Amino acid sequence: MTGFEFLVGVLYLASASLFVVGLHQMRAPSTARTGNLISAGGMVIAVVTTIVFSLVSSGGHWIAWAALIGGALLGGVFGVRQARTVKMTDVPQLVSVFNAVGGGGAAAVAFAAFVLPGDAGGIELTISIPVVLDVLIGSITFSGSLIAAGKLQGIISGKPITFPGARAVNILVAIVALCAGVMAVILRGNTLMLVVVLVAALILGVLMVLPIGGADAPVIVSLLNAFTGLAVAMAGFAINNQALIIAGALVGAAGTILTLQMAKAMNRSVVSIILGGFGTGEPVSSSGPSGEDLANVRSLTADDVAIQLAYAQHVLIVPGYGLAAAQAQHQVAELAALLIAHGVDVKYAIHPVAGRMPGHMNVLLAEANVPYEQMLQLDDANAAFNNCDVALVIGANDVCNPDARKPGNAVSGMPILDADHAKSVVVIKRSMRPGYAGISNPLFTDPKTGMLFDDAKKALTGITTAVKEYVSA
Amino acid sequence: MQTLFGNLAIFVLALLVGVEVISKIPSTLHTPMMSGSNAIHGVVIAGAVITASLASTPAGYILTFIAATLAAANVFGGYVVTDRILKMFTKPKQSSMSTTAGAAS
Numbered sequence: 001m002t003g004f005e006f007l008v009g010v011l012y013l014a015s016a017s018l019f020v021v022g023l024h025q026m027r028a029p030s031t032a033r034t035g036n037l038i039s040a041g042g043m044v045i046a047v048v049t050t051i052v053f054s055l056v057s058s059g060g061h062w063i064a065w066a067a068l069i070g071g072a073l074l075g076g077v078f079g080v081r082q083a084r085t086v087k088m089t090d091v092p093q094l095v096s097v098f099n100a101v102g103g104g105g106a107a108a109v110a111f112a113a114f115v116l117p118g119d120a121g122g123i124e125l126t127i128s129i130p131v132v133l134d135v136l137i138g139s140i141t142f143s144g145s146l147i148a149a150g151k152l153q154g155i156i157s158g159k160p161i162t163f164p165g166a167r168a169v170n171i172l173v174a175i176v177a178l179c180a181g182v183m184a185v186i187l188r189g190n191t192l193m194l195v196v197v198l199v200a201a202l203i204l205g206v207l208m209v210l211p212i213g214g215a216d217a218p219v220i221v222s223l224l225n226a227f228t229g230l231a232v233a234m235a236g237f238a239i240n241n242q243a244l245i246i247a248g249a250l251v252g253a254a255g256t257i258l259t260l261q262m263a264k265a266m267n268r269s270v271v272s273i274i275l276g277g278f279g280t281g282e283p284v285s286s287s288g289p290s291g292e293d294l295a296n297v298r299s300l301t302a303d304d305v306a307i308q309l310a311y312a313q314h315v316l317i318v319p320g321y322g323l324a325a326a327q328a329q330h331q332v333a334e335l336a337a338l339l340i341a342h343g344v345d346v347k348y349a350i351h352p353v354a355g356r357m358p359g360h361m362n363v364l365l366a367e368a369n370v371p372y373e374q375m376l377q378l379d380d381a382n383a384a385f386n387n388c389d390v391a392l393v394i395g396a397n398d399v400c401n402p403d404a405r406k407p408g409n410a411v412s413g414m415p416i417l418d419a420d421h422a423k424s425v426v427v428i429k430r431s432m433r434p435g436y437a438g439i440s441n442p443l444f445t446d447p448k449t450g451m452l453f454d455d456a457k458k459a460l461t462g463i464t465t466a467v468k469e470y471v472s473a
Numbered sequence: 474m475q476t477l478f479g480n481l482a483i484f485v486l487a488l489l490v491g492v493e494v495i496s497k498i499p500s501t502l503h504t505p506m507m508s509g510s511n512a513i514h515g516v517v518i519a520g521a522v523i524t525a526s527l528a529s530t531p532a533g534y535i536l537t538f539i540a541a542t543l544a545a546a547n548v549f550g551g552y553v554v555t556d557r558i559l560k561m562f563t564k565p566k567q568s569s570m571s572t573t574a575g576a577a578s
Binding site: 019022023024026027028029030032035036037039040043046047051054055060061063064065067068069070071072073074075076080083084086088091094095098099101102104105106108109111112113115116126222225229233235236237239240241242243244245246248249250251253254255256257258261350352355357358359360362363366367369372375377378 | 495555
């Protein structure tokens with residue numbers, strides 16, 4: 001090892017350490033932004049080191065460097081423009097698109113490692129195996145993430161899309177991909193076989209994500225994030241680059257943990273989400289609200305809710321998917337600020353999977369200038385419900401279904417927010433329609449619960465106006 | 474073979490470090506964490522640079538261009554959007570600090 005190679009190794013180690021430190025800083029809101037900058041610093045070191053190393057050791061053709069710079073400019077402008085303009089409600093789609101391009105980029109790097117050395121002598125197993133794995137995982141991630149982003153954006157129907165014999169087709173394509181992969185390795189650098197792997201994996205990515213319901217799409221985005229990490233790590237093996245291996249492994253671990261945590265919070269197994277189980281459109285028993293249910297529902301007006309809130313001492317707001325869908329985070333923050341000014345103690349009880357990706361609701365509320373001290377996570381929130389006068393549930397359903405404590409139904413065992421422990425409950429919801437678990441929620445028919453049937457944004461604006469009149473009068 | 478084993482050891486240890494570090498992040502910050510780790514896999518742009526240094530055929534140039542475009546979108550976009558998200562988390566903190574610190578601002 002020359003002194004120069006040693007220096008390159010040290011710089012790669014430094015950048016990898018900065019990635020770890022940066023991620024570690026993300027454990028608290030106050031240090032998280034610095035953490036991201038530290039991670040970006042590691043990225044600059046890794047890229048600059050690689051550029052200098054490549055120029056010194058192999059040089060390369062000027063057309064290749066022109067292609068690199070042109071591509072980087074094009075991609076960079078696209079990425080930055082998307083990142084600057086994306087609405088906070090649409091962040092999950094953007095993350096999914098970045099997964100797609102990351103996976104695609106890794107597949108392209110691996111493909112080049114396979115093709116570029118030329119035909120002389122063939123390719124060693126230590127390179128061809130990671131190349132095949134990378135092209136496989138990277139391509140699945142590329143097409144799968146684009147479909148997932150399309151579902152989240154609403155370009156592709158959020159409903160599970162299936163066709164007769166879909167599973168058989170899936171298995172067939174998977175077998176083709178695997179066989180071609182094995183052939184590519186055995187034949188020591190057969191490009192045609194690698195192209196077959198690429199095409200089959202792209203088809204597989206589409207087939208894998210299409211049957212997944214829109215509500216499950218966030219879990220898939222998280223899983224594909226882990227896939228991208230693994231693809232990048234495989235690219236690192238293929239070109240013997242430790243920066244790629246370490247960064248890829250870190251992301252692979254992050255994505256896997258998030259996927260498992262999210263699946264747990266939704267009371268689903270990752271396997272059942274991928275294979276498509278309940279919540280993918282098949283009718284579940286006791287789904288719709290019965291007539292008896294509707295008779296027990298107490299309906300409220302915005303004025304009723306305003307009076308109830310203004311008289312309360314402790315209010316807990318339970319924001320759910322409906323709030324995110326109606327983009328009503330600013331309206332809820334305005335109402336909360338008004339109540340706080342009136343002397344009411346207002347906090348938010350946030351379920352880990354509220355919103356469209358893990359932690360998404362915290363981002364939406366932060367966007368509306370809600371201090372994060374007011375956002376209570378599951379355990380703290382459940383302690384606070386016991387001392388709470390009004391629980392204001394906005395567009396949330398399954399995450400506060402008390403039936404989760406009973407065995408034998410679709411939400412059994414799911415961690416929930418104990419909104420039913422509050423002295424009274426107000427639910428803002430467009431209709432009595434069941435949530436995505438497809439079962440009715442006894443919280444809505446509880447005698448202490450009042451329902452305000454309206455769109456979250458309209459309802460909150462109405463309540464805020466009423467509170468203002470009430471407070472000033 | 475020795476190189477492969479070294480790389481494999483690095484891979485496995487990095488996975489374990491990742492699990493350890495990520496498990497400590499509260500659910501409040503899961504969205505920026507996901508977007509931040511998303512930016513980190515943009516390191517594949519370093520792979521695109523190496524590809525460029527090895528390419529000397531039209532196929533190589535095309536692959537370089539594709540890899541560079543995709544990886545650059547990932548890395549630049551990823552860091553910018555993560556910073557945008559985290560900026561909103563630090564904003565209320567700063568305002569509460571300035572009210573307590575008073576004279577400092």
